[in-house]
Amino acid sequence: MFTSLLRNRDYLRLFTAQVSALFGTGLTTVALGLLAYELAGADAAAVLGTALTIKMLVYVTVAPIVAAYADRLPRGLFLVSLNAIRGGVVLALPFIGEIWQIYVLIAVLQTASAAFTPTYQAVIPDILPDERDYTRALSAAQLAATMETLLSPMLAAAALLVISYHWLFVGTAIGFAFSAALVLATRIPNAGATGRGGFRDRITVGMRIFAATPRLRGLLGLNLIVAAAGSVIMVNTVNYVRDTLGGTQTGVAMLLAANGFGTMLVALTLPRALDRLDARPVMLTGAATLITGLVAAIALSTADSGEWRWAAAPLVWAIAGAGTAAILTPTGQLLRRSAEPADRPALFAAQFSLSHLAWLITYPIAGWLSTATGFTTTWVTLAFIAATGITAAVRLWPRHDAEIIDAAHRFGSAQDAPRSTVAA
Template identity: 60%
Template structure:
């Protein structure tokens, strides 16, 4: 409650919730629109649309992060919300598949600029460390609640109206989000100190390449994308064509995955108070590999059952939350404040690069060769990421193991006290030691549900 006493954060949180639920409704509607236009090829259409989205995220996010300190952030975020509202309002009038691709490209270009800018605003609004932790925890809970409830709301709405009205609801949500953002007092970003264009764009990515923890996050991004693509891309065809379900059943199955995410999100805050990020996130990778293997077994054995599919979707949702939730903590403890916008933008871009790989596999391979080969390929990628993550993210010394380090000190595996190999964008050794690994900072990633 102390957190929500901060007026500007309260308004931003409200804007996030409304935009999230609008996006969730649009996600369901987009899958149904693809099915209406393409029928059995809906998975391929949806995969193409999502691939366009990922390309926009990979390309636009670093550019937006590079210039975050040069733009009036409140006006910029408001404008992007209004652009998204206008694009979504046009989607109900689409009659050709190519029109979906064009509109999705514009919509996701705006989202790619909005999300990392929004994420970087939070630490400037909530400056107290413990409250910042709770702020990003609340953002993750909001995201998981959306993944659970928006498909349920869509299912209920579809009982009384066509799916095109879901796009109208999304557009209204973006307008309300814009009004709330405009009502806040968002400070402009701290200057990064980078002057050359390429240095500004690539600084966050180079930080990921130079920091052990962040390299591990990259591998975990691949695990999340591999498992998540099965749910996001293939649910509509699997439910409609294999299980023989209705449009509402598609929404309920997506809600099952959201239920797993919510369950994990409710448990995680207390867990993260006692357990470091690394074991929690590696556990999430294991859970996702198990979920994907279960899905592969189900499809290969020809098991057609709601009672079998739903728990697998729940398991995948829970595993994704175990990785996504602590990611912001890892980023925040790896860089100093001026480098935060570039670091969040890099994570946004690089995580969606993983989705750019897995979405076409789920959609195109699934449509041409069948769900079995597609899911086996995704399972191999998930297993690769789960094995690579602990190798890339080396176990870091703790105060008990390193008696020479002060109690509040963090020593990254790639950094020594002489500064021989300091991550780009990270503070100097004297400054970074204050950002201990034990600092509790929860985070939100918008890879599944972009704000």
């Protein structure tokens, strides 16, 4: 399925760079949760919730500004510099001893990530102009993220048997360094100039395309569902395993791996299905799957005791992973169809910010509310948010939408419109 992609050396190097950075980030995810637990104990969820809220604030504000000037930067050198910053930050994390230091370093780390991710995403369609190749690349990217979610916790679990979790941060830094070296070896075309000189126009064009495009407005609701379910996985897993199930560090890693396994199963089968099916039913099915996973998690949280929870929890976490993959895999395809090449960096950055705006809502709920009231109330609240998201997606994304609509008709004049042909 991916054979034709691997023949493209520039894509192969860039994809390998992505995988390297992803696995480094995956190790940090596990290590950061354990670091928070060491410093805060039972309040670890609140610490993680705050750290991840800082991450989302940075993502929402930084990405559109970077995209506004992406066409003025040498993208290869820019990506390498951002990897160097991220590697330096994670090397500092093992040496901290105060909770506030986590927050400062996370802010720096995620500022670099907020600039890196949309820039990287906008490079791929320039390297792979063929629609089918690009669709395969989207699936490969999701599969890579899935394999990271699956394998990183397993690698971390094995490593934690013989070393301290602090060394996982070193593994992350190595991943970023290798990623930077591969980007240096890749021929990355610089972005074409958009022709927009005004700062306001540059930072808002992606948002304006979202506002004008029904399928993208529906995507906003789906972003909310992914964030509601994902917050349970990212924020609450550590405390749920350690305090409710009485598990160990290895148990935390294995439950996160179950989530990755569910994602992998869907990511492997979805590309061929997308050749025959529209994205809308696939993504709405993923949304329904995520809500099912949230309801099952609520049922788990109400159980007082029982060894059966150790068997049920991985299944629930895997269901959440499967639903997430069904929504995220087709997202890049929707974005590509909704903008011309000159506007893609802005549109990818808008999706990056808007999707993380949803996480900005759900992360504090998962962290702070669970600390104050427990898992059941928190997960019921997140399930209600997810239900709101799927309702919005169904209503905002028409069942039958036109393939292409001239953006100028939507923005009132060709002069004011983004330079895009917007898919409805």
